[in-house]
Amino acid sequence: MKTKDKILQEALKQFNERGTDAVSIRSIGDAVGISAGNLAYHFKNTDAIIYQLYLNLAEALNQQVAKTQDLEMTLHNLAKRTKETFQILFIYRFLLIDFVHINRRVEGLQKHFLSLMDMRKMQFRFLFELFQQKGLFRKDITNEQYAELSDIIILYSNAWVSDGIVRFKGTNEALISHYARLFFMMTLPYLSAEGKGAFEEVLENWESM
Amino acid sequence: MKTKDKILQEALKQFNERGTDAVSIRSIGDAVGISAGNLAYHFKNTDAIIYQLYLNLAEALNQQVAKTQDLEMTLHNLAKRTKETFQILFIYRFLLIDFVHINRRVEGLQKHFLSLMDMRKMQFRFLFELFQQKGLFRKDITNEQYAELSDIIILYSNAWVSDGIVRFKGTNEALISHYARLFFMMTLPYLSAEGKGAFEEVLENWESM
DNA sequence: CATTAATTAGAACAAATGTACTAAATTTTG
DNA sequence: CAAAATTTAGTACATTTGTTCTAATTAATG
Structure with a gap:
């Protein structure tokens, strides 16, 4: 593996374990087995590493x-993609844990x-x-309510991630x-009778999916 | 005001603005106008300040x-208390922003x-x-769903707070x-027809409440 | 092979931080 | 008022961190 990738891998590990502020170019360098000087050659500072890791997450x-747009969007497929997305987010969890802080300190990231x-x-x-048209979501929910649901989601x-790590x-x-x-269950009270049927089927096979 | 309170006030301000890691006993001391030595006499380190501020929040x-238990729990009263509670949480917002990090670093706090x-x-x-018995909440919601609603809440x-600061x-x-x-609207799809009436009344007077 | 570019190690420096200690000043108490 | 307790300022020290620079080594290229 290239040095740059080794650095990113180790940085990700340390960020997730100890938070962005407790990690330095030296702590990463020591773990990878390279000098701090060399590390500074690849990434000027830890902010640059954070930024690159953020770009990697955004790309993922x-x-x-x-992927999602290729598939026919059944509730079952949506559940699968949800699980996958949650796994990706967990890999880069420090970005969600240090959310506000990173937005404050890493320039250009907030936008x-x-x-x-x-x-x-x-x-x-x-x-x-889409699901409303298919009859899976309730028709009596207003547009405003759907806007708020997506905000909450x-x-x-x-x-x-933060909630999970603590609780x-x-x-x-x-x-x-x-x-x-x-996450999936948050939409339950918005479903029509028909939607609930499909929904419960998905939940029954949740673990094996 | 007593020195101890001045310290807590200034620390709260700096924690909220810059996050716990960017604040030191010196930065607080400088702002309050006392020496770092004196500050160390009142609080051994920043962790001790964080802990005290956390206790203040818990007490509030x-x-x-x-307060809530004194009142008759109407939807209107609940809305008022909700707003007040949110204001309190916002005052101590760094505790929510640095959530995971503080739990990791300040001993005894997580429990x-x-x-x-x-x-x-x-x-x-x-x-x-209570609201279900009063007929404001839907009867067809299972206990499991209510458990999950309270988890999400x-x-x-x-x-x-974190979401708001960034977005x-x-x-x-x-x-x-x-x-x-x-927050209040999250419960909307769980309400009965009767509940929705009372609910909309509350929402109409939201700002003036 | 020779030269150029890329990579790496290591050292040096200033700034900041937690921590510990001393001595002076102030307040409280008897 | 005198003694004791509390509060305060100031200093010193070891660590850590970002940053910068130099020189050596390795890889790439013509």
């Missing part, structure tokens, strides 16, 4: 969206992040409309599965 | 709960925090049951009001 999420959020919000709105998808007892796999499931 | 929240969360969860469950009440455009007052309202 984009690929996930592209990019906000547009990523807007994009995801639009995707959710699209999905809600965005908030949830940024916050579940959840169990393995990482169990954590991811639990919060992906909870 | 407990008082809020006591206390977890029991606080459990307590709040039980309060929500109690409220849901706990998550939301820990995460809205919301507007004054702090508008931010608090917006997220308290969104």
Whole structure:
């Protein structure tokens, strides 16, 4: 593996374990087995590493969206993609844990992040409309309510990792599965009778999916 | 004001503005106008300050709960208390922003925090049951669903500040009001037809409340 | 092979931080 | 008022961190 990739891998590990502020170019260099001087050659400072890791996450999420658009959007497929997306987010969890702090300190990231959020919000709105047309979502829910649901869903998808790390007892796999499931269940009271049927089928096979 | 209180006030300000890691006993001392040595006499280090501020928040929240139990729990009163609670949380917002990080670094805090969360969860469950008995909440919602709603509500009440700081455009007052309202609206799809009537009345007078 | 470019190690420096200690000043108490 | 306790300023020290620079080594290229 190239030095640059080794650095990114080790940095990701340390960021996730100890938070961005407790990690230095020296702590990463020591673990990788290279000098701090060499590390500074590849990345000027830890902010540059954070920025690169953020770009990697954004790219992984984009690929996930592209995947989604290829498939016919059944509830079952949506559940699968949700689980995958949650796994990706967990890999880069320090970005969600140090959310506000990173936005404050890494220049140029906030703007990019906000547009990523807007994009995801639009995707959710699209999905809600689709499922409403298919008769899976209730017809008596107003547009305003769907807008608010997607806001809450965005908030949830940024916050579940932090909540899980502090409150959840169990393995990482169990954590991811639990919060992906909870995410899915947030839409339950918005479903029509027909939607609930399909929904329960998905939930029954949740673990094996 | 006593030195100790001055320190706490200034520390709270700096924590909220810059995050816990960017604040030192010297930066606080300089702002208050006392020496670092003196500050170390009152609080051994920044962790001790964080811990004290956390206790202050927990105490303020407990008082809020006591207040709630005095009143007849109408939807209108609940909305008022919700707004107040959100204001309190915003005052101590660094604790929610640096959530995971503080739990990692300040010893003895995680346990206390977890029991606080459990307590709040039980309060929500109690409220849901009460409103269900009053016919404001839907009867066809299962116990499991109410358990999950309270989990999501706990998550939301820990995460809205971070979301708001990054994504919301507007004054702090508008931010608090917006997220308290969104919090309230999360329960909307769980309401009965009767509940919705009372609910909309509350929402109409939201700003003036 | 020779030269150029890329990579790496290592050292040096200033700034900031937690921590510990001393001595002076102030307040409280008897 | 005198003694004791509390509060305060100031200093010193070891660590850590970002940053910058130099020189050596390795890889790439013509």
